[in-house]
Amino acid sequence: MIYLYQGVALLEINELKQIVEALLIATPEPLTEARFHTCLGDSGSKIPLQEVIRELASDYEKSGRAFFIKEVAGGYQIVTNAEFESYIKGLFSKSGKLRLSQAALETLAIVSYKQPVTRNDIESIRGVSSDSSLRTLLDRKLLEIRGREDSPGRALLYRTSTEFLQYFGLNSVKDLPRLREVEDILAEDDNELV
Amino acid sequence: MKNQLHRIDLEMFEGPLDLLLFLIKRDELNIYDIPIAQITKDFLDYVDLAKELKLYSAGDFVLMAATLMKIKARMLLPIEANGDDEIEDPRTELMNMLLEYKRYKEATSTFSEMERFERPHYYHIPATWNPQQEDNTAILEDVKLYDIMLTFQYLIKNYEEPATHSVAVEEVTLSEQVGFLNGLLQAKAKLSFAGLLEKFESRLVVVVTFLAILEMLRNRQVKVKQSKLFDDLFISRGSTFGN
CATH class of the missing domain: 1.10.10.10 (Winged helix-like DNA-binding domain superfamily/Winged helix DNA-binding domain)
Structure with missing residues (x-):
């Protein structure tokens, strides 16, 4: 043919x-x-x-x-x-792939939905310091630094990488499931209380 | 209440917001109308316990405890109306923080599922060493800022300053070092960062030279290449060199 x-x-x-x-x-x-x-x-x-x-x-x-x-x-x-x-x-010395910690997954979730973000953005949502999670994610190349914020302090901006898409089997960040709206969460909580 | 707290798996919380969400769920509290006195007490019980067991640096938890006590105090004060005659509930900000955190915490479980699903699949990754690439410094063309920072951290370790207290004024400026590097690059097409460091005796000169490289990198006066992480950085002329 x-x-x-x-x-x-x-x-x-x-x-x-x-x-x-x-x-x-x-x-x-x-x-x-x-x-x-x-x-x-x-x-x-x-x-x-x-x-x-x-x-x-x-x-x-x-x-x-x-x-x-x-x-x-x-x-x-x-x-x-x-x-x-x-x-x-x-084939690998460590027993297969390492899994990400809960803290690292939380940090990754925030970056993937809100990117580009600063460390401060992440910490104000999580309510805990996220230095070591960010470090782990950068070391594993799931996140990358993409420039600095255009405001006083010029904080570093973080984004997800190609490796992030590979790790989670995604074609693009647009394929991520939609984040639930606060209203939905509240509606559900109301039902739970009834 | 203490008994119940002991039954909580103490390491399961990612932070104060996570703990608060747990307490709200456990006691079936209304997130619109959080009983501040009760939740503050439970929260503090937990923080005391965590401190006893030295679970984590309690900083973030102590900060939240202070916030809770501030809200509790404000709830006790007589209600003051602001300009629009609207009464602001002192708990509003906390409620918003909890809800925002909950959105991402929920998304985290999706990520966890995706991770579990992708885990058993392995990518075919070809060997990175390419025999046709003669100049092995060019392998990693796409050096990220983070890689450069890591390498710098690694190299500067050799420059631990002895603990002395004499204060000497060192005459080194950023523009001086930019000029210095420019001079070297006029004569030589490629400089080794590790090689440069051998010439310097003080940590300060190393730091200022590194800043000079970053500055020149930003202006595209130089290019930086590295073959692998923690390896030497090679500095060469950039597109605007000599302008």
Whole structure:
């Protein structure tokens, strides 16, 4: 089968699938549509990555691979199936991935909904000093510093990173579940009291 | 009340707001109409217990205890109407803080679930070392401010000042060090930060030079590269160098 786009023969679909597969294996970050086109040069500018990915993904599924293609952080990446976790753990010195503490998760939740935020913004919501949580999250690259506030004190501004999206399996921060409004919480509390 | 408190898992609270939300839920209190006297007493009982067990630096809890007592005192005072004849409840601010915190605390459990769901999946990550990249200092092109700060912290450790009390005026300024670096970069395309440090004897000169680098980085007079975290920083000419 020849890949046709608007009547023009571009690349054979099997070749295309192989190219995309090679890119997915070698990519250090999620493979985006734009990056894919850069890699293909002129010949690939009209090929929609999404379609090739869909073909490749269905191949993987049919042949029962131990991995699949995940849409994450605005691109695609190869990820192992959940059932192999217990074996994969053996590859790492620590027992699998570390989990984030409650404090770190709270801090991360505040940053992801309110970004960009200062440490002060975070602490005034949590009511506790959040220095060590911020440090952990920066060390693990889930957060990054993005400039300074444009006001006296010029406090550092924090944002979530690409690694954050990967860690939580999100395509973009817009995919986060909506934060409940205060009114909803109050309405629920009223019901509880009745 | 003390007995009940002992049954609370003492480490389960992330802070004073978390504890207050717990007390409100446990005693089925109305968040619109918090019985301040009761909650203040319970809160203080808990803080005393936490202090006894040296659970955490009690700072944030003590601050909240003070806030609660202030509200309690204001509730005892005769009500004074403000200009609009509206009576402000001294508990309003606390209520708003609790509700705002509760929103994010709820979101935290969603994050926890997402984390649990993603945990068993591992990404295919290729080796970062690339044999075609001859100049290994260029691997980490995208040095983040945080990385630079960590490296600086690591390098400055060697400059512990001896504990003396003589006060000497050291003649070093930011613009001097900018000039100094400019001079060096005229002669040499690439400077090693660790190499520079060898020339300096005092911590102050190191700090001022580091600030000079940050200043020049901001003005794009220099570029900074690093191959990995805590590694040496390499300084080279930036796009506006010499302007």
